[in-house]
Amino acid sequence: MRMLLPDLHDDLTDADLDAAYAWPAGDPRRPWLRANMVSTVDGAARSPDGLSAGISSDADRRVFGRLRGLADVVLAGAGTARQENYRPAQVKPDFVQRRAAAGQTPVPAIAVLSRSLRLDLTSALFTEATVRTIVITTGSSDADARARTAEVADVVVAGTDDVDLVAAVAALRARGLARIHAEGGPTLLGDLAARGLLDELLLTVSPLLAGGAYADGGEVHRILAGSVLDDAPRDVRLHHLIEDAGSLFLSYRT
Secondary structure, eight states: OEEEEEEBOOOOOHHHHHHHHHHSOOTTTOOOOEEEEEOOOOOOOSSSSSOOOOOHHHHHHHHHHHHHHHSSSEEHHHHHHTTTOOOOOOOHHHHHHHHHTTOOOSSOEEEOOOOSOOOTSSSHHSSSSSSSEEEEEOOTTTTHHHHHHHTSSEEEEOOOSOOOOOHHHHHHHTTOOOOEEEEOOOHHHHHHHHHHHHHOOEEEEEEEEOOOTTTTOOOOOOOOOOOTTTTTOOOOEEEEEETTTTTEEEEEEE
């Protein structure tokens, strides 16, 4: 991997990547929400099987691991957690000391947004987590389902009928989870952008074409979907650019 912008730097080490993706300078507990997505060059967020793995790469997975190691909490929608078979974050030996020094838990918590609470509470995400998984739901969700979920996860209520993302982010920050790393899916990221909560978009562009539709008739999903961005097109600023075997790793800040 090589850095192209803002400076040229070949053969990036893990320490170089950590520096490139460091949270903003200043107060280390400064609230910051970044989102990480992978797409084809024509903007598809998933391969025909509905998963991101088919458009990812070894370099993308390497960056993904470093990003999780730097975060306080990983935020995802329940649909993405189900489709991608989410598991709890794993302890990385090279992050243990730095996370302790920064006042972080040994691994980032996983926070899942779910209005319906239709979750597999026997999955590894809940039964094998080093740090208890957080489930963010609504006040109108089924009380019995909330009680069952609370047995294996920390339950946060944010909003009445729909999850209030502003309240959800505030609740995470109230827990000391200031560095929020969102992983999607596209609807969640669209909502975060529409509500002015997105500080940084980390985008991997894989050297692949998806085309206008998949052979099975499936929709080609973009990296953001759903909510209207009232001030579209919104300006963002390129923070860095890394390249590896044709894949581009971009950081845009809002």
